[in-house]
Amino acid sequence: AYCYHGQTLLTSDKCGEAIRSLQESEKFFAKAEALCKEYGETKGPGTTAKPSGHLFFRKLGSLIKNTLEKCQRENGFIYFQKVPSEAPQLELKANYGLVEPVPFEFPALNAHWTPETLAAFDLTKRPKDDSAKPKPDEDVKPLKEPDIKPQKDSGCQIS
Numbered sequence: 001a002y003c004y005h006g007q008t009l010l011t012s013d014k015c016g017e018a019i020r021s022l023q024e025s026e027k028f029f030a031k032a033e034a035l036c037k038e039y040g041e042t043k044g045p046g047t048t049a050k051p052s053g054h055l056f057f058r059k060l061g062s063l064i065k066n067t068l069e070k071c072q073r074e075n076g077f078i079y080f081q082k083v084p085s086e087a088p089q090l091e092l093k094a095n096y097g098l099v100e101p102v103p104f105e106f107p108a109l110n111a112h113w114t115p116e117t118l119a120a121f122d123l124t125k126r127p128k129d130d131s132a133k134p135k136p137d138e139d140v141k142p143l144k145e146p147d148i149k150p151q152k153d154s155g156c157q158i159s
Contacts, residue, residue: 003021003063015074017081019086020086020088029060029064033052110128
């Protein structure tokens with residue numbers, strides 16, 4: 001999140017804050033990388049997953065590094081902004097691109113659904129049906145198929 005926030009700050013010409021955000025991103029990435037390597041080396045049943053080898057994780061490391069270098073280069077040539085000592089706050093509540101969720105509420109129970117009604121659905125007390133017995137198969141009489149001979153004069157022409 002700090003990496004992408006740093007990219008957003010760079011596009012809005014806040015290069016000093018972008019550098020600090022990317023430095024914070026680099027710090028958290030190093031922590032995550034250490035945890036991923038530790039997770040990949042643990043022994044246990046099941047398949048061995050190596051999160052540090054996943055494509056997203058590998059791309060994120062190079063993206064952080066390249067963006068940080070770009071920010072430092074541009075700050076040295078163009079912006080000359082001071083890098084703050086504290087990382088900028090992330091805006092955790094998205095205010096665009098998302099739909100507000102509608103809270104789900106169970107509908108009220110109908111008055112017809114009483115404990116006596118629900119008890120009537122006991123399948124162990126169902127009547128015995130004779131219709132459950134399989135019916136004997138009837139003999140299927142073969143049908144005679146008509147002879148279809150290919151015709152040369154079908155009316156189609158290839159031009």
